[in-house]
Amino acid sequence: MARIDLVDLAHSYSGNDAAPESFALKPVTMTWRQGGAYALLGPSGCGKTTLLNLISGIVTPSRGKILFDGTDITLLSTQKRNIAQVFQFPVIYDTMTVGQNLAFPLRNRGVPKAEVEARVRQIADLLDLTFYLDRKATRLTADAKQKISLGRGLVRSDVAAVLFDEPLTVIDPELKWQLRSKLKALHRELDLTMIYVTHDQTEALTFADTVVVMHDGRVVQSGTPAELFDKPAHTFVGYFIGSPGMNIVPAVVSGHEARIDGHIIGLHRNYGVLPAGAKIEIGVRPEFVNIAAPASGLLSAAIERIDDLGRARFARVRIGDAKFAARVPPGFSVPDNRVGLVFDPAHVHVYADSRLVEGVA
């Protein structure tokens, strides 16, 4: 149990002299509080597994420090770090039974036998593995094996954090839901800090109370699922989270107004004068733009197709060359070619060089 601080942590697999832009993980400073459920979300190759391996000690950072409760453990070996990690593919000790597998991390640390037994029972209970405790682990299904891996990660009660590296990749979709809610329940029950790496936004948003979004080796935003949805700090967060993703359209912004294609959209806040030379875009989630019959006061767009997601319908339209998605209000019959767009000004954000600009109310 510990607070984990990363101080200017960075890593390059080709050594410290590599060009800063080629670092797998660019310098990051952040704090993971004790008992939190975190998700590390980002596309493949964004550096999330690197960050996880740095925390667990499998990889030694090129730069920066890692502190557990204020103690520098950057150069400590994995064994001495008091951390647990669950990998993408199940790791099972073939010659042992399920129970011995679960007990292995405790035995290696010389925990008294009675305590080991009790803890193994508890974890097996939580993961529905009690029935298999005396079976050999080799002959079980991939699902069960991954449950054992999860169990080995959770079995130690004193760990600073449990790290999950896309642990549900090999699991059937059906079971994924169950296991995920199980993990969430375990988190409440065991009061462990958990860091969960995934590229699946649903997985991240359902598991975590804080989601850390990474992109190209950088942490671009960290916040609650609601914050990520309502106010993406970076255009990448906007279109990576949400389905369909956020609309990002180049615009000219001044004061309370954004201009797209010569059409003016009102903004909730005052943006004054934005930095010259920056790429200015506005971002708005499809949920906050409705299509309507074309009218003179509305931004006009060409319909491409309608996606019916069941719970809602989204229209894929084009404004000039830019692709755009907008909600189709219930019961609205969509015209054939052109529609007007109705924006909700409170949810229109302005981005300069992909970063959110805070306006003045």
Added chain:
Amino acid sequence: MDKTVNQKAWFLVLPVFAVVAFSAILPLMTVVNYSMQDTFGNNQFFWNGVGWFKELLDPSTDLGGRFLASLGRNLLFSAIILAIEVPLGIVVALSMPREGWTVAVCLVILALPLLIPWNVVGTIWQIFGRPDIGLLGYTLNSLGFDYNYVSNEFDAWATVIVMDVWHWTSLVALLCYAGLKSIPDAYYQAAQIDGASRWAVFKAIQLPKMNRVLLIAVLLRFMDSFMIYTEPFVVTGGGPGNSTTFVSIELVKIALGQFDLGKAAALSLVYNLIILIVCWVFYTVMTNVGTERPAKQGGA
């Protein structure tokens, strides 16, 4: 759909039948034929029934005594070299680098002894061990050890065993290395995280993953050492006395030295049978390893 009947296909298999018959079946049957007869040369044969086989298994006769003694020596030899080569091979494989240019260097060095023909290996050690001109023999003697593989039984055995270990440990090491390489990194990382000691990693991860290749290594080394002929023949000629005369050497002595074709044929058939049985046992064990029997009480 009707099966197309095409008897012409037999013609395509015929050459194989011919070759196998000529190279294996005919000689084997000739041996079976010889094993039932006795000859005094001049291509004259006399029927002896199962007489030779009875003698073979009876230690009080000359033939049986020689056969059982050489068989005993042979089994002892195989046991000793397995007991040395398997653990040594594992240790070598474990201490090899996992990546980088040194891997290639290690592999080439390990492969070198395997590439040397048997009789050359024998000659190398025969000269290497000579007390007068051999580097090993001369050094040992000048250090005060009375080492002479020609006159001392223990020295002869030691030489033959060290030679075999030198020649074949690489094979075990290479097989084990292949087994080790197939273990994904995640296993080692997980073991680190689980706080496993070096010994625990070996026992829980590396040894189980090497299981299969180790069985293959043991089988190969057993068969090879059980059939060993050339190296001890070149180094010691089976001596001093009969102390390093293994079954194959005994067989050649009887067949070509004494020209006792009947006895030799019977011996080689029994020899062959032993090898077949050992192969079968190993094969059965290997195919059953890992296919653990279903749990006794209540299945899922």
